[in-house]
Amino acid sequence: MPHTVRTHHMLRGAALLLASPLALAASFSGTVASGGKPVAGAMVTAIDAAQDQRDTVYTDAQGRYTLKVDFKGPVTLRARAPYFKDDVRPLNLGDGSGAHELDFALTRHSVAAELSASLSASAQLTKLSFPNHDSRSAFISQCNYCHQVGNELTRAVKDESAWAQTMRRMEGYFALLTNKEAKDITTTLAKGFDGKPVAAVQQHPFDPVVARALVKEWVVGDGLSFIHDADVGEDEKLYGVDEGHDVIWELDRTTGKIDQHKLPDSDLPEGGVFAGVQLPIGVFTGKHGPHSMAQARDGRFWFTNALSSTIGSFDPVTKKIKLYDVGRTHLYPHTIRIDQDGIVWFTIVASNEVGRFDPKTEKFTIVNLPKNGFWRGVTEYAFPYLLKIAAWFPKQNLQMGVSHHKWADLGREAFTFPYGIDVNPVDGSIWYAKLYAHKIGRIDAKTLKVTEWDTPLKGPRRLRFDAQGNLWIPAFDESGLMKFDTKTQRFETFKLPLLAHNEYEVPYALAVHPKTQQVWITSNMSDRMFRFDPKTQDFVSYAMPTRVTWLRDLVFTKDGGICSSSSNLPAYGIEGGRASFICLYPDGEQPQGVVPKAADAPAASIAAPVKVAKK
Amino acid sequence: MQEFLIHLVIVVLMAGVLLFWAIPFIALAVLFFRRTARVLGEPTRLLLACAIAAAGIAPHFDAYRQPHPIWLRWWNGDEVSAGYALASFLITFAVVYGQMRLLRRHRHASAAA
Numbered sequence: 001m002p003h004t005v006r007t008h009h010m011l012r013g014a015a016l017l018l019a020s021p022l023a024l025a026a027s028f029s030g031t032v033a034s035g036g037k038p039v040a041g042a043m044v045t046a047i048d049a050a051q052d053q054r055d056t057v058y059t060d061a062q063g064r065y066t067l068k069v070d071f072k073g074p075v076t077l078r079a080r081a082p083y084f085k086d087d088v089r090p091l092n093l094g095d096g097s098g099a100h101e102l103d104f105a106l107t108r109h110s111v112a113a114e115l116s117a118s119l120s121a122s123a124q125l126t127k128l129s130f131p132n133h134d135s136r137s138a139f140i141s142q143c144n145y146c147h148q149v150g151n152e153l154t155r156a157v158k159d160e161s162a163w164a165q166t167m168r169r170m171e172g173y174f175a176l177l178t179n180k181e182a183k184d185i186t187t188t189l190a191k192g193f194d195g196k197p198v199a200a201v202q203q204h205p206f207d208p209v210v211a212r213a214l215v216k217e218w219v220v221g222d223g224l225s226f227i228h229d230a231d232v233g234e235d236e237k238l239y240g241v242d243e244g245h246d247v248i249w250e251l252d253r254t255t256g257k258i259d260q261h262k263l264p265d266s267d268l269p270e271g272g273v274f275a276g277v278q279l280p281i282g283v284f285t286g287k288h289g290p291h292s293m294a295q296a297r298d299g300r301f302w303f304t305n306a307l308s309s310t311i312g313s314f315d316p317v318t319k320k321i322k323l324y325d326v327g328r329t330h331l332y333p334h335t336i337r338i339d340q341d342g343i344v345w346f347t348i349v350a351s352n353e354v355g356r357f358d359p360k361t362e363k364f365t366i367v368n369l370p371k372n373g374f375w376r377g378v379t380e381y382a383f384p385y386l387l388k389i390a391a392w393f394p395k396q397n398l399q400m401g402v403s404h405h406k407w408a409d410l411g412r413e414a415f416t417f418p419y420g421i422d423v424n425p426v427d428g429s430i431w432y433a434k435l436y437a438h439k440i441g442r443i444d445a446k447t448l449k450v451t452e453w454d455t456p457l458k459g460p461r462r463l464r465f466d467a468q469g470n471l472w473i474p475a476f477d478e479s480g481l482m483k484f485d486t487k488t489q490r491f492e493t494f495k496l497p498l499l500a501h502n503e504y505e506v507p508y509a510l511a512v513h514p515k516t517q518q519v520w521i522t523s524n525m526s527d528r529m530f531r532f533d534p535k536t537q538d539f540v541s542y543a544m545p546t547r548v549t550w551l552r553d554l555v556f557t558k559d560g561g562i563c564s565s566s567s568n569l570p571a572y573g574i575e576g577g578r579a580s581f582i583c584l585y586p587d588g589e590q591p592q593g594v595v596p597k598a599a600d601a602p603a604a605s606i607a608a609p610v611k612v613a614k615k
Numbered sequence: 616m617q618e619f620l621i622h623l624v625i626v627v628l629m630a631g632v633l634l635f636w637a638i639p640f641i642a643l644a645v646l647f648f649r650r651t652a653r654v655l656g657e658p659t660r661l662l663l664a665c666a667i668a669a670a671g672i673a674p675h676f677d678a679y680r681q682p683h684p685i686w687l688r689w690w691n692g693d694e695v696s697a698g699y700a701l702a703s704f705l706i707t708f709a710v711v712y713g714q715m716r717l718l719r720r721h722r723h724a725s726a727a728a
Contacts, residue, residue: 401680
């Protein structure tokens with residue numbers, strides 16, 4: 001494989017370093033090509049010696065890239081592009097300074113199995129042929145609920161009885177399926193994941209704006225860490241709640257230093273209120289299950305504890321954590337947001353409620369949401385007591401033996417699951433999405449009056465407002481994006497850009513950039529992130545450098561980053577085997593306060609799929 | 616022991632559902648008990664009526680330990696072995712018969728008082 005590495009300390013390199021915001025930075029520049037032709041949109045990643053940090057840039061239309069890192073000593077450089085083999089080079093940066101020229105020469109995959117293995121989970125899933133629409137919908141909703149299916153970990157070749165065992169384990173983890181759905185999915189997985197390569201028909205349009213972007217990843221915790229959500233503090237550090245281990249992670253993006261803050265112990269057993277449930281083995285070892293977080297104006301973070309039915313506050317200065325009991329019949333406090341008056345609002349998914357907490361009086365008000373049907377009312381009434389009884393037998397899943405989602409053939413329809421929540425900046429009203437009831441709702445913040453609307457696409461998940469009071473909603477079950485104009489009460493829907501016609505995406509969360517008003521969306525089945533411009537209605541797709549990237553809440557930093565936690569469950573399923581904080585800087589790292597530019601021209605060219613020989 | 620207790624708790628919690636599915640059998644048992652008063656003695660009638668009811672209630676536990684009446688399983692075309700079915704029937708019969716004996720004893724005692 002022809003390549004050149006030329007390290008020189010010339011004026012050009014010195015100028016590059018002076019221009020960089022990083023002190024003592026090393027820089028790499030060069031090209032990524034194949035057969036003498038430039039590869040546009042290729043990802044060039046530098047990985048530090050400890051494999052704790054990964055910085056990535058994209059090549060431009062001429063295949064050129066420039067990457068600056070603050071790593072020292074041995075590093076690994078990797079060039080990656082769809083349909084090509086990775087080109088990986090070790091390099092020693094010594095004291096971490098210097099300008100290095102490094103050209104990559106990629107070779108196309110020529111073995112079908114290797115090409116197939118390099119494709120995203122979304123491509124692998126095209127091998128699954130479901131017997132009916134309902135079972136496919138249940139699969140998308142429930143099997144992709146916490147993780148990709150189709151990646152290296154989850155596309156293992158197994159016979160039907162082995163898949164049935166896996167399905168039962170997943171149902172124990174709260175996948176809500178009818179017996180028929182479980183059977184159909186089991187059969188489909190056993191037939192579909194047969195170890196044979198998948199046909200590569202993905203198309204990866206190159207968009208020149210992507211070439212300006214930088215992706216930084218900081219690896220956190222171990223293979224069992226589960227940083228459910230991340231938030232950026234006023235101090236520009238990233239904070240993340242580890243639902244599995246009752247820990248708050250703190251990342252200083254400037255130094256790369258990572259600290260952890262343990263939540264106080266509880267009188268509850270492991271698994272908290274859900275002690276009777278066999279939660280994901282090894283991952284859920286805590287009692288609180290911190291899930292979602294948001295920072296208040298006084299600097300304190302507020303976070304929900306899904307397993308202990310509490311919310312907590314974390315002071316990033318004193319590091320003090322304080323917990324507040326919501327009440328143990330209020331099950332699974334979920335997404336949390338704070339309104340303009342400093343009131344903390346959060347959804348309570350398994351109890352069909354929204355919680356309101358006033359930090360001044362330290363009082364909770366629980367808003368009971370519409371039941372949306374008889375059986376869902378039964379769930380709301382019976383589930384807390386059932387969990388209490390189930391807790392007599394820790395981790396034995398007694399609830400599965402009596403749950404009406406099975407015997408009444410309801411599946412996920414047994415729950416409403418109020419999930420995402422946000423505050424309308426125009427009138428201060430509180431809006432939520434019901435994931436399984438396919439509704440959005442409005443709560444009047446003063447009177448607590450509730451109004452609901454059906455969504456045109458299924459699976460409304462973590463919604464967010466733009467500055468004009470338009471509600472943007474990811475449609476998890478239908479690869480879509482919805483906009484709800486709260487003034488006219490009308491929906492608009494948009495289909496997410498897929499890599500192939502027979503794939504799908506599972507958009508988990510989105511966020512509207514406070515300055516540009518562009519909508520950033522997680523995709524999660526194809527290791528990408530989307531930017532949607534409401535003015536032009538164009539999507540820009542950013543490929544993520546790490547396979548099995550599963551992003552949650554998106555937050556914006558002052559230096560132009562769109563950040564999240566990469567928290568596929570389990571983390572050991574992620575390439576490299578560990579979770580991370582991840583920030584995409586669409587225009588590179590900016591001095592704090594600089595407004596990133598709006599999206600430029602749309603896609604310029606399309607990389608055609610290639611034919612490869614079967615092995 | 617834990618498994619037994621879990622199954623017991625599940626059966627108690629699911630008793631209503633099991634009895635609902637067994638309504639046709641329970642109705643038949645009551646009818647049988649009433650219509651055979653002139654032909655059979657009470658102990659025999661009670662024994663047979665309880666057997667009919669037990670046949671409608673006897674549960675099969677699926678992979679999630681969820682109990683479903685065996686007759687319903689068979690009707691759906693699911694496989695439940697004869698040995699499992701017999702054991703389930705005998706245990707259910709013992710419980711139903713015991714309950715009915717207690718009930719009748721209590722009723723007789725109340726009538727005598």
